[in-house]
Amino acid sequence: MKILEIYIYGYGQLENVVIKSLSDFQIFYGENEAGKSTLMALIHGILFGFPTKHSSDLRYEPKHSTKYGGKLRVYHEEHGFAVIERVKGKAAGDVKVMLDNGAIGGEELLKNLIGNFDKSLFQAVFSFNLQGLQNIHQMKGEEIGKFLFSAGTLGTEQLSKAESFLQRELDARFKPSGKKPILNEKLQELNDLKVQLKKAAGRNNEYDELLMKKETLSREMLQISGAFQETTEKINKLKEWKRIESAVKEERWTEKTLNELGEVDFPARGIERIEKINQLIHPYKAEITSITNRVENLKEQLVDIQPDPELLTNEPVIVKLLDQIPIIEQAKMEKQQSERKLAEYDEQLSITREKLHLPLTDEEILHINTNIYMKNQVETVTRKKQKLEEMKEELEKIYQEEKKALEDIEKEVRFAENKILPQIERIPLEEQLNQKNDKKSFEWELKTIQDKIAFFQLENERKQAANIKLKGERKLQLLLFELILFGVFLYGIFTKQWFLLAVGLVGCISLVFLLVKGTKQTNEGNIQQTINSLKEKEKALQRNLQTAEYLDFKTLENRLTLDNQRRQELQLLKLKLKQQQSQYEKVISKFEDWELTAAENKEKLFSISKELNIPEYIGASFLAEAFEYIEQYKSICRDKKQLILKIEQITHQQSVVEEGISSFGNRFLQEIGHDLHNIAYLLRNKLKEEHEKLIKSHERANKLEELKADLKQKVQELELLQTEHNKLLLAANVNSEQQFYELGEKAKKREELLDRQRHLQDQLQYSFISKEEQEVYLSIHESDELIRQWEIEVQKIQVRLENNQNENAALNYEIQVLEEGGMYSNILHQFKQKNFELEEAAKEWSVFRLAQEILSNTIDKYKNVHLPRMLSKAEEYMSFLTDGSYKRIHLQKTGTGFLVERDDHTLFEANELSQATTEQLYVSIRLALATTLYEKYQFPIIIDDSFVNFDAKRTKKIIELLKSLKQNQILFFTCHNHLLSHFQREHILCLEKGTVQVT
Known part of the structure; x- marks a missing residue:
């Protein structure tokens, strides 16, 4: 994936910043606080989400803008071009991904x-x-190798941290020769308890006897304590009886008196309630009489003020008609205006028909299709017709220009053709110049041959002298070898050693052959023959030079050069002519296209004219105007119809109102023969009078209903009071109020006794003496003497209890003496407890040991499967960075870490390298990790001033290495000006506090 463009809406100090055309090796230069870290954080934030508010990373929210976020335009190897946008939203921001193929998605598509x-x-x-790099600086020597290994596997030091953490946890729990680890301490404690357990076993029998004696004494003390408690309880109960004796006796008297009175069935607060009812009954009777008289008077008044019900029933119709009188007057004026406007419409229709001059009726014109689609077709055809006319004028102008240009170039071509030399004249000139070349070659060859003749003559003289001397020496040597080989041959015959015989024979034959050949070569090697041959060639060349004509070659060369220039000019003109002919043909082709388009538009124009019932001659020139007049005619016709309908409606409405008002005037008015306005006035007054009667009658009727309701309520309330009075007498089961009052006095006395009884019971309920015990205590008459006897007995029990307590203390002391040395059972319990704690600590140690083993196995698998390929690439990078000084990187045979091999085959651990070399090793491993194990993820490599500690040579090498990484885009952030000289200017972007500039 490559980042092509960065758009920053608002992120830290960067607001409304656009960075385009990022290269494969892009440099971001800026001083401190220029925004480099902000830009890097933005890239990470858009790709992986903004930091949350609880995160330790900075969120870079802008201080002066509400916009937060930005977008990246990237190129992905699989999905093509894409735009990734992330703005402020949920915790990590709202992300939107748009691909060039139209696909749009969110987090799932981004993942x-x-x-x-x-x-x-x-x-x-x-x-x-x-x-x-700073992590390397701060580490101890033995930690560097582990850190580099972790960087080569995960890219960070997490693996090294995990391994160190597990080792620390294991060391904190157990060391073979340690004392402070948890398991070591518990093992020592367990051994100490084992020794104490053996000592306590010997004293266990004596300890058991003391325990049995103590148990017997404890049971006796428990019995004495029970007797003491029982006697003390008796004394306390007797004292309590003395306190409540008078209250118990009074409670018994009250209960007896209540039983004598018996049950009294009397209503609660009966006397008070009956007196209150008697006070209310008399006023109610007086009010009922007064209300009855007022009801009779209102009934008489209602008979005299009744309104006309028929008139009031027809009131809505009458009022509606009366309200329409002003509308009818206004409608009359509108009718007059509509009649005038109708005449104007007839005039406009006549004028429009004359302009159209079409033999069509109004209905036929109204049925012509003038919808939006037809209007659009008319406008399109008209505009296209006008555009074609303009295009024709432009094409004619271009045609004349291109034709003139073609004719001018043809003239230049003909003029250039007349200026060049004909082939008949050019060929002799070329042949004459060729003779100049032959003369030069003859002269050069003649000089060469003469030099050879001189050389061979000198060589011949020198060799003749040397050959005479050498010939004798060589012949003597050959004859000597011949004799030796002949001797070998004879020796082989005599001794029958066939190998020596064959060697001697072959050697003799070979030396004879060489001797003969050397003589022959000497005879054939006569150099004189070569000299003679060269002299004959010299004579032939001299003859050729004598016959050659000496011409003015300079003039010939000038003529040919000028002709060559003219021929080149001719070729250029012909090429230009060919291009102009192509342009001319293109213009003609455009004329043909224009004619075809014009014909199609004309055919479509005639089709529309036919559909609009317009003659072709009008449609060809005035289609848009004719369509407009047809639309105008249809619009006027529609307006005319609406106007006629409006006039008819006004006439009908006027007649309905006049007839209705006259009809109601004849029915409800005594006077007849008035005009419309007088009848309306009289009807309004009549309605007003009847309404006043209706209001008065409603007021009287409402008042009558109120009085009736009030009378009914008073009667009901009186009946309720009488009922309550009778209920009280019935509840008391008496026949008169006198008997009711006597029964009330008796109920009052009983209530007082009950209150006193409840008070006494409240006092007695806190006593711990039950009612059964109270009956017993009522028969006791000398309670003080009995209390004194029980107190003497208590003192005797206390003396016995003190003696037992002293004996128990002596036993406890003896037992304590034994327990100070460690009682067997306690020590055994402690031994088992410590053994359990040891097992739990061992389980924890085994968990960390298992985790360490799993991590070690994972590291070994990684070392054997994935790491070799990464190390191969890291070795290549390391060798390049160090100019071949360090060529190989080996894994440690056990554990984690690397061994680096120098060019002299010396091995170094990571901590033995210099600081700069260690940093080069770290960079090599990090880059190798990205380009091998993660090679299918071609993400940009982001580097932030990681090489500031390198010298000039190392810096140059690392930059050359980064430039060689063609698979990944490099984004290099730096604040050091001296590094910019290593990069091309077009690849450098300067950051200056919220802005971006290309250097």
Whole structure:
């Protein structure tokens, strides 16, 4: 995936910023606080969601704008071009993804684009900064190898942290020779308890005897305590009886008196209630008499003021007719105006028909199709006709220009053809120039041959002297070898060693052959023959030079050069002519296309004219105007029909109102023969009078109903009072009020006794002496003497209890002495408890040990399956960065970590390398991870000033390496001006607090 454009709505200090045309290796340069970190955070935020409010990452919400978010335009290898937009919304923002094929989606489509990567994995693989290098600086020597291994597997130090965490947890729980770890401490405690358990077993028998004696004494003390408690309880109850004795006796007397009175059935507050009812009955009787008289008077008044019911029934119709009188007057004026306007419509129709001049009736014109589609067709055909006419004028103008240009070029071509040399004249010139070339070659060849003759003559003289000397020496050597080989041959014959015989024979034959050949070569190697041949060639060349004509070659060359230039000009003119002919033919082709289009438009125009019932000669020139007049005619006809209908409606409405008012005037008015307005006035007055009567009658009727309701209520209330009076007498089961009052006094006395009884019972309910015990205590007469005897007995029991307590204390002391050394059962309990704690701690240790084993197995599998391919690429990068000084990277045989091999085959652990070399190793591993194990995810690699600690040479090498990564886009952020010289200017974007500039 490659990021092509960045649009920032509002993010931190960046607002309304657009960055386009990002290259495959894009440099973002800016000083501190220019917005580099903001831009990187925006890219991460759009792809993976904005940080939440509870996150430790900055949200970069703009301070001066409500817009928050932005969008990226990217190219994806599988889905093509896409736009990813994320703005403020839910926790991580609302995202919208739009593909070029029209597909639109949200988070699911975005996950499909980014291969389900999350932010942490993306930053671990494709985004790194100074933090990774600073982690190396801050680590101890033995931790560096683990960190680099973790960076090569996950892209971060998480694997190294996990491994260190598990090892720390295991060490905190157990070490073979440790004392402080948890398991070590518990093992020591368990051993100590085991020793104490053996000692306590010997004293266990003595301890059991003391426990049995203590148990017997405890039972005896428990019995004495029970007797003490029982006696004390008796004394307390007797004292309590003395306190409540008078109240118990009074309660018994009250209960006896109530039984003598017996039950009294009397209503609650009966005396008070009957007196209150008697006070209300007399006023009610007086009010009922007064209301009855007023009802009779209102009935007499209602008879005298009754309105005319028939007139009031027809009131809505009459009022509606009376209200329409002003409308009828206005309608008369509208009718006059409509009649005038109707005459104007007839005049307009006549004028429009004359302009159309069509032999059609009104109905035929109204049935012509003038809908929106037909209007659009007319406008389209008319505009196209006008456009075709304009196009024709333009084509004619272009045709004349192209024709003139073609004729001018043809003239130039003919003029250029007349200026070049004919072929008959050019061929002799070329042949004469060729003779110049032959002369030069003859002269050069003659000089060469003469040099050769001189060389061979000198060589011949030198060799003749040397050959005489060498010939004798060589012949002597050959003869000596011949004798030796002949001796070998004879020795082989005598000793019958066939191999030596064959060697001697072959050697003799070979030396004879060489001797003969050397003589022959010497004879044939005579250089004189070569010199003679060269001299004959010299004579032939001299003859050719003598016969050659010496001409003015400079003039010939100038003529041919000029002719060549003219021929080139001719070729250019012919090419230009060919292009102009092509342009001319294009114009003619456009004329043909125009004629075809014009014919089609004309045919369509005639078709529309036929559909509109317009003659072709009118349609060809005035189709739009004719259509407009037809529309106008139809509109006037429709308006005319509506106007006629309106006049008829006004006439009908006027007649209905006049007839209705006259009819009601004859029915309800005594006077007749008045005009319409007088009848309306009299009807309104009549209605007003009847309404006044109706209002008065309603008021009287309402008042009458109120009085009747009030009378009815008073009668009902009086009846209720009488009923309540009778109920009270019935409830008391008496026949007169006198008997009711006597029974009330008796009920009052009983109520007082009941109150006193309840008071006494309230006092006695807090006593712990039950009623049965009260009956017993009523028979006791000398309670004080009895209390004194029980107190003496209590003192005796206390003395016995104190003696037992002293003996129990002595036993407890002896038992304590034994328990200070550790009683067997307690120590055994502690032993089992410690053993259980040891098992639980061992379980925790086994969990971390199992996790460490799983992690180790996972690392081993990764080392054997995936890591070799990544290491191969990391070795390639490392060798390039170090100019071949470090060529190989090996895995540690056990655990995690790397060994780096130098060019002299020396192996180094990561902590043994220099700081700069360690950083180069880290960069090589990170880049190899992105380009091998994650090669199918071609995300941009984001680098934030990760190489500021490198010297100039290392910086140059790392930048060359990044430029060679063609598979991934590189986004490089820096604030160091000296790094810009390594990049092309068109690939650098300058950031300046909210703005972006191309350097």
